Amino acid sequence: MRIIIVDDEMLARAVVREYLSEHADVEIVAECANGFEAVKAITELSPDLVILDIQMPKLDGFEVAELAGAKTRYIFATAFDQYAIKAFEFHALDYLLKPFSQQRFDQALAHARANVGKGAPDAAVDSMVREAAARNKPLGRVLIRDGAKVHVIGSDKIDYVEAQDDYVQIRAEGKSYLKNQRLTELEGQLDGEQFLRIHRSYLVNIARVERIEQATKDSHVAILKDGGRLPVSRSGYQKIRAVLG
Template sequence: MIKCLIIDDEPLARSLVAEYLQRHPAIQVVQECGNGFEGLKAIQEHQPDLIFLDIQMPKINGFEMLELVEQPPGVIFTTAFDAYALKAFEANAVDYLLKPFSQERFDAAVHKWLDKRHANTADNTPANLGEVPAKQPEEQLRIVVRAANDIRIIPVKDVLYLEAYDDYVKVHTPEGLFLKKKTMRYYERTLDPNQFVRVHRSFIIPLTQLTRIEPSEKDCHVALLKSGVRVPLSRSGYSRLREVLGI
């Protein structure tokens, strides 16, 4: 038996997917979820083979939820918005169903996933999400992270600075340090460039936290933040910071 989840905040949309799945008796719906929090918990509990995932949902959106899944199942996105198709496929989605979709279009997506499953070619890892810039306003205003078994939503206004850490980014906040599986390039392209400046290969700082720029040895400079942290500035980062500051 193939286990699947339906994750969508619209009850009618969930009902439609469940109805269409009646043509596929080998696929069992183990749970329906109304938001990303419920979806993440259900994925951990049931370890499904496939999920039907909406993008625009309350609390956290579908992309943000998917980023928090360590071993993601196959994903077929179901959404009323076509603007996110490219990002969906870059997230290794099996297919992207634009609402309203027909039984035939739904069946084609399911058969596509079944073919990949039988051929052992399905790759569910959202490897590219760390590079794809956010297209939804909420992703530009917040960072969603996992902290133990909890999900934390960090407003970008609360970020003290960002620091590269292998395949992750350290998000420094007044409440502590959180890890996010993203890239520095992602945040450089997503955050407001007039408020957040990449001052070093390993650091992005918000201008609201900058108190002053100090010279260092060998014609180098450091940025002193309100928290007392001293962030090194590369030559290009120093020039970029001066340009944004207008000095």
């Protein structure tokens, strides 16, 4: 079984490495000290299992799982509150509450060994990401993987979001980014007081709207501060008019 260890604390990685040394069928293919390294390693190496810290700077464990995709399985490790752990108990293969013993670690590894390769974990990872988003609402930033790059965009920097089938195109600071997520899901994660659905295909940052203009007898457009124009549906017009006064 090919494993990646991810933890920002060197001592914590050393403990996992020591525990894994008791298992002859295990190969440690990488150790990562932060989330960005982890996303790159998981994407490139496609391990069977990732032992993943939750609380890390820059990207936490759940953000790593979101960005790395659903081609691997996870054991989460954390020194923090058990309530949060419970929310994910049935979605990860296992979780470890630090400090954990060799015996507890071996139990988690045995569980993982028995389950790795049994069907695609997509649904489990999707559930983890959704619950992570719910736990952290509203999102203060949006994560986008672009090949080997990871873009971290502050929510307040977003001008608008446009639906494109199963993707969304996020416009921020003059650039466009494509993210594999449905508009309705992202809408539920962003701050409802900051972002407004003005059309079935558009979610706009209210702070970026300069004015609303009538386009035809029965339609309106939102004029953004950078000159951009977005269509406004009838229901969207009622909502944004109430907000803008």
